[in-house]
Amino acid sequence: MSTELLKDLRARGLVFQIAGEEALPAWLDAESRTLYCGFDPTADSLHIGSLVPLLMLRRFQLAGHRPLALVGGATGMIGDPSFKAQERQLNTPDVIDGWVGRLRDQVSRFVDVDAGACSAEIVNNLDWTRGLDVLTFLRDVGKHFSVNAMIQKESVKQRLDREGSGISYTEFSYMILQSYDFAELNRRYGCGLQIGGSDQWGNITGGIDLTRRMNGSTVYGLTMPLVTKADGTKFGKTESGTVWLDAAKTSPYAFYQFWLGTSDADVYRFLRYFTFLDVDVIAQIEKEDAAGQGRPQAQGILAREVTRLVHGNDGLYAAERITRSLFDGDLKALSAADLSQLKLDGLPSSSLSRADLPETVTQLLTEAGMTRSGKQVKDALLSGAVSVNGEALGWADNGSPAACLASERALHGRFFVVRLGKKKVHLFDLT
RNA sequence: GGAGGGGUUCCCGAGUGGCCAAAGGGAUCAGACUGUAAAUCUGACGCGAAAGCUUCGGUGGUUCGAAUCCACCCCCCUCCA
Known part of the structure; x- marks a missing residue:
């Protein structure tokens, strides 16, 4: 069953590196295992960059294993330096705490928390880090880490080598914290596999080593490829x-x-x-x-x-x-109810009264959030890329938004579907 | 604490007294071509409809004129102690 899972993951191109490659298939096949993946609160929501690992947890769960989604209340306070070009700005504890709550809810939607023995759990590393005092940490955990080995990690290399940036002791310690998570989850839940993006390889192997040293257990790691685009621009x-x-x-x-x-x-x-x-x-x-x-x-x-x-x-x-x-x-085929529904469905829209119309079309569209600046609207108007209910506007129309949104042109007397370019659409509800 | 290097428009990175709203590249947006794709070509790319207004870490100063010179301050990097 799990051999099949690994085969499928490979076929999908989802396996980047595996730590313990020879033993992992048999380990997974033997029984239902517990694995984890961490998500640090760096914002009040995850973005699609976290989708691959989230779905990965689910893939393992569907294959009969138990996923733990770790929300990094502790690690989020430190900031992961892995492959980051610059030191990160720290957020305040209460802000991070709020984000942790948001991520918990979000993450729990991707795994089944009610699946019997395979039920997923959401854990927070702050639970076992909060009470830790510095001396204990340095003696019990820090002693297992060799700085010589840590600075060899590719993930921090550019911060060590590169001119114009550096790394604080705080961020440098991140790896130790995350490693400790793995050891702790292994102790608490018998967790034996950590998954993550390929940028997490250094942190994961750190955790594997620490778990062996502290708990004497053999655990595994698996990373997924970074999602890239063929044209080289950033994904997401x-x-x-x-x-x-x-x-x-x-x-x-x-x-x-x-x-x-x-x-x-x-x-x-x-x-x-x-x-x-x-x-x-x-x-x-x-x-x-x-x-x-x-x-x-x-x-x-x-x-x-x-x-x-x-x-x-x-x-x-x-x-x-x-x-x-x-x-x-066809826009004209839409009923008033359809148009109202589009608003509810999340089509960008604004309601305003005729008296509130600004002086220019550029202002109107910019204020509605269709573009960043009036210049872009101007550019679009000049190239005939702006239309109201299917009728193109020109630069000459810029000074007369009221005429552009004249009642005679409205759909059902009040709606105007304004397009800017091929993809940007905004619904104006004029009363 | 000492010595040196650096902070430029979203990013990288030129610019070292006027010709600078600031080269070049990337990203982004729009047009053409298409398929709401890619590649390519074209245009835009601080804000503003315009007149004009506001930028080059911060604050003052020199000057007719400063991103460029001076002073102090803040931050980053490297090496030394």
Whole structure:
């Protein structure tokens, strides 16, 4: 069963490195095992960068193992230096504490906390770190670490070598804290496997060593590849920034659109990374797309699957409703109720009264949040990229927003669907 | 504590008295081409509709004029103690 799991993970390209490679398959096959992955509170929500490990926990759980999701109330106070170019800004304890609560809720949606012996648990390393005093820590834990070995770790090398940056003792100690987590989870839960992104390799092997030294147990580690894009740009960013898992920070619609925009060069790999679709099914999709003309089906499947995983069926339907209405359908065919629904579904929208209209279209669209600056609107107007209910505006229209949003042009007397470029759409509800 | 190096617009990185809202690259946005893809080409890229306004770690100063010079301060890096 678990041999099969590993085989599947390999087929998906989800295995980057394994510590204890020879023994791990048999260890997993023998019985239901406990594994963990940590998530540090660096914001009030996780983003899609954490999706691969989150889903990985679930993959193991589906294969009959027990996942522990660790929310790093302690490690989050320190800051992981792994492959970071710069020292991080520390947040205050109460801020971090608030984030821990948010992440707990978020993380628990990805694993089954009610699955009998395999029930997932959410743990917080602050629970066993808070009471630790410095002397005990230095004597009992620190003594097992060789600074000589620590500075050899690739993850901190650039901070040690690089001109113009450095590393504080605080961040340097991060590895020890995380290692201690593994040892502690091994002691408390019999946890024997830690998974994480490939940037966590140094921290994971540190934990493996410490667990052997402190508990005399053999434990394992597995890392997943960093998600990259074929064009070399950073994965997980859009114009408006990070793609968050929290629906309040990134709407299901925006989330869905993000995945829909995946390039052909990445989409099949992402299907393997981010969905539970069988690898054979994905191969079949790829084959069909290659054989067919025009637009591939893969992006749509990816968007649908991932949005459902993160936002559930309701979130997915909302996202699909908006997408269909705006990109596949005819705006004029939408009823007033449809348009109101789009607002509820999370289509960016604003309600304002005719009297509140600003002096220029650039102001109107900028204030609505469609772009960062009026310059971009100007640029778009000049190239005919702005439209109101399907009718293009020009630069000459800039001075007369009221005329652009004239009642005669409204849908159902009050709605204006304004597009800027191909992808940015905003609904104005004018009363 | 001492010596040296450094802090420039989202990032990297030029600029060392006017020609600087500040080279170049990246990222980003828009257009063309397409498939809400990629690549490519074009344009934008501090704010502002415009007039104009505000930037080059901070505060003062020199000067007709400063990112550039001076003073003090803050932060980072390297080496020494």
